[in-house]
Amino acid sequence: MMKHLRLYFYRYFLTLILLTAFTQLACAQTDADALMIPKNMFCAVASYDHSSWTNYWEGTFKRDNLNIGKLTTNSYMVMGNYGITNKLDLLFTVPYITTNASSGTLKGQHGLQDLSMTLKWLAIQTEIGKGIFSVHAILSGSIPLSNYEPNFLPLSIGVHSETASLRALANYQIGRFFVAAAGQYTLRSDITIDQPSYYTTQLINSNRVYMPNMNNVLFSAGYRSLKLNVEAIVSQTTTLGGFDIRKNDMPFPSNTMNWTTAGGLIKYSFDGVTGLQVTAGGNYVLKGRNVGQSTDFFGAVNYVFDFNKKSKLNK
Numbered sequence: 001m002m003k004h005l006r007l008y009f010y011r012y013f014l015t016l017i018l019l020t021a022f023t024q025l026a027c028a029q030t031d032a033d034a035l036m037i038p039k040n041m042f043c044a045v046a047s048y049d050h051s052s053w054t055n056y057w058e059g060t061f062k063r064d065n066l067n068i069g070k071l072t073t074n075s076y077m078v079m080g081n082y083g084i085t086n087k088l089d090l091l092f093t094v095p096y097i098t099t100n101a102s103s104g105t106l107k108g109q110h111g112l113q114d115l116s117m118t119l120k121w122l123a124i125q126t127e128i129g130k131g132i133f134s135v136h137a138i139l140s141g142s143i144p145l146s147n148y149e150p151n152f153l154p155l156s157i158g159v160h161s162e163t164a165s166l167r168a169l170a171n172y173q174i175g176r177f178f179v180a181a182a183g184q185y186t187l188r189s190d191i192t193i194d195q196p197s198y199y200t201t202q203l204i205n206s207n208r209v210y211m212p213n214m215n216n217v218l219f220s221a222g223y224r225s226l227k228l229n230v231e232a233i234v235s236q237t238t239t240l241g242g243f244d245i246r247k248n249d250m251p252f253p254s255n256t257m258n259w260t261t262a263g264g265l266i267k268y269s270f271d272g273v274t275g276l277q278v279t280a281g282g283n284y285v286l287k288g289r290n291v292g293q294s295t296d297f298f299g300a301v302n303y304v305f306d307f308n309k310k311s312k313l314n315k
Contacts, residue, residue, distance in 0.1 A: 069103025
């Protein structure tokens, strides 16, 4: 339920002609954007995300819970993007998560969540009409970084599952305006929990939990210049299996968890410091199943290091 936070930092191309100049001032942050960074350049990102909800869906029934009150999640993330070649990037994300409930006796959790690694390949880039069309193939994987407890939702910092994802991303831009669409399929490994048996739709005498796979589709559109980007984003995440939260019960890691979000972001690039950018934005869960109706705000600071300059000096 918390992993959708990582889905709302998006960037795309300006034009084919301006690609090199633009990526010296901008960098990708996640596996959900269409921006490539040039060879031997590294983009470092520090970001903060604040998410909270009071109401949630128990299956399709929307309710609140006085034993939880307001559920708050804070995510502190260090991210990086390195240009292996001009058409192949390597990205990583390391998040530290804290959770807290304003009411009841449940104790908030904190700790390192999951290391994510991504290879992003620019498969197609061509002129179509008056614009530039590009397609990316994006392969991602994640592994837990700490021994956090997954069976303590909604206060757990994650579900402790290893994942592998494949995303296809298409982007079309005319002048300073663009539209983009992406689809992703995610495989999730089974997990173990700290109890000898549990109940889903039947009693299971095991500590091993089958985790259903997931998919995600995303649409975005906006305005982009070398200095200012403004984007609107709609995203839908669907669990391919699972079951609903039982009445007045806690969530379980293998629950069906679906959500639709709408939001946006603004990115500003500074004139005086080449490579320095700030990003701010937010999103809201419009509809869901077994998730909280969260409001999310985020901010990030990016800086690009050009290792090509050092190479030239060494020569």
